[in-house]
Amino acid sequence: MAKTLPKTDVVIVGVGWAGGIIAAELTKSGLNVVGLERGKERKTEDYFMVHDELRYGLRYELMQDLSKDTVTFRSTEKIRALPMRSYGSFLLGEGLGGAGVHWNGQTYRFLPYDFEIRSKTIERYGKNKIPDGMTIQDWGLTYDEMEPYYDKFEKLAGISGEPNPLGGKRSADYPTPPMKKSPALSMFSDAASKLKLHPYMMPSANLSEPYTNPDGISRAACQYCAFCERFGCEYGAKADPVVTVLPVALKTGKFEIRTHSQVRRILHQGGKATGVMYTDVTTGEELVQPADIVVVTSYVFNNVKLMLMSGLGKPYDPASGTGVIGRNYAYQVLKGNAAGFFDDKQFNTYAGAGSLGVSLDDYNGDNFDHTDLKFIHGGSISLSQTGMRPIANNPVPGGTASWGAEFKANSVKYANRFLSVGGQGSCMPFRHHFLDLDPTYKDAYGDPLVRLTFDFEEQDRQLALYLSGKCAEIMKEMGASHIDQLKELGPYEITTYQSTHNTGGVVMGASPDTSAVNTYLQMWDAENVFVVGASAFPHNSGYNPTDTVGALAFRASEGILKYRQKGGSLV
């Protein structure tokens, strides 16, 4: 029998960005909150030796231990799903701060178009523009309604940037100015401007200058150390939950973090949660944490798994297209890019920061006419200088042998003579892309792995080619001696890193038929359960997700406080 602990007001499952923000907001308002995190404690002192590409970049020191839990994957329902045995396509967070510790910090708002994608597509191009099986839907709230929450997250994190000339309206500027511009960034900006595009500095959670946020948290400026993505920031310059929201929550005396706690079930009775069951992974003991409100912030895959394991919400059935848990999984189309080799110029690309870059949105959302194109939406195009570490970056012009004398000579020659312009393509949901429980493979606690069924569609193939063409035009204007660009997107494969921008599975919306949570991230089927994260996105935009995750976490916090006062469904 599991031991039952004293009841708390709120229990949070997973302490990353979403869990951390909600913990800070609720404890500031006086609620008692317990945060359960399956991984370990973390602090900036842990990063003294973090500039180690092998240990952190390639051996995934900060990520989820796949021997305990992973996902299974198949391209279609016709084949057997098999486990992602080693890392590739995406990297899952684990430990205090979650993936918010080893992210880059590229912090974009989605476009107004994103929130009303279905209505706006039909309005401009007619219903036939949406292909069979593409299950796009409006999000249930508009960009204007989201704007104040974006603003809150950006002030919390201290985002450094300048307004996007093609983005939605802003109520305030970014709290800190843009980062420094490297020569490569300037070349990209100049080339793009010459082509009459609209470049702007990438919004960055790597601080351009020292900053104190509205909670009184002071952080130092980024040192452009080039060990950002996949690494923790030893300076605390990169906004992460450990250096921003968690100290705020802890200071209230109302937040208790329990690490090494793997949550396995949400307990519920009569349509309301009563708490959660978890395993203390250091002892194997099963514990029950009763709570008035359960907040699930354990990232896309685990959010879906917990719902399905706990029998909360109706599981999605791809055959009939009904049910909501597991529906509308989407990803990111990142391969549409152009690689430029410069025979006569060297760049200091050994330096950089996770979100040092210049972007443009001329080919994103509905900022351009899609009438004659075989896809909707688009992607942002950027040149970013995140730091080219030497093991992972050995670019050579197409046609070079992949090993031996020729490879070595070219890889050394071009080590500092290479730039890449990349498209970050949006990804639309399809009826046959979904998450459910694997019938065969189990995690270390005996629970099923999550099963992912996904492949790129014609929409994605067209989009990737389109974006790589645009990237190549800019690269040409930048004067590269040799340009390699994408010829064909190919099938989705789980073996090479693309992005940890997995979305959907517990999506939000205006109707319980097509969404699991309402626009406060409150479950339609259990009013005291809130499921927060990119799992709520009905589709994925041409940007990184975290500004939107942060904004939704603020929105959910507001909802939880309202619910605490009034009870019932918030919409």
Added chain:
Amino acid sequence: MADQNHKGGSGHDNVEQPSRRKFLVQAGYAVGGVIVGGALGSLIRPSKKTENAPQTGEGTAADIKSYNRAPMFFTQEQLGIVSAATERIFPADDAGPGALALGVPFFIDHQLAGEWGFNSREYMSPPFYAGEKVQGYQGRLKRREMFEIGLRELENYSQTKFTKGFSELAAEQQDEVLKAFESDEVKLTTISASGFFKMLRSSTLEGAYSDPLYGGNADMNGWKMRSYPGNQMSYTDVIDKDFAVIAPSSLQDHLSAH
């Protein structure tokens, strides 16, 4: 090649490497009088003596014998094959040292002796089914087992084809053998020949360019060859400038710098 002799373009050659403490204090890391937490805070506070920091300043690198250049996992024969194969993948040339001189064989050996060789942070639970390419590696063998089989098969193939062991073959013959593995022209039953080759190639690059603490990238010569500065505390002063060569520093320098 212009970048061979590590002469900087705009005088960043001798960028001073201040101690971490000094650096942080100078950089004004106490924000508005408040000491920023974490790693920074503990550096700005009166320094705790780093007990384990290696003594520097006395003997030169050449005086110190590198005791970690001995195999933990490979037999001598295996070490010989790995040495020959990785040197073909990443040969010494005008630009600088190859795999052998960089210590790549010892790097690979040491990696296989540890967690990576045992795939200990990967999902290795049954059942095992052959999958589609897009689903990735689905075998039950661990990396150290794959290496043992792969090296034995390199040797077998060399003996069959040239009646000599891999290490004794001429360079072109070694390339031929490696190519036969890379393209799966050699058919193996227990492992995929190309999968093994891929692993050999990627671990060669890891050994050439990872921090020297792992036994490869000897004296940071891999980094020097491509003008990579290794582990620097800050690039604030150079990020908006043109390319310059910065003398590299390693994690050991990082440890002893405060």
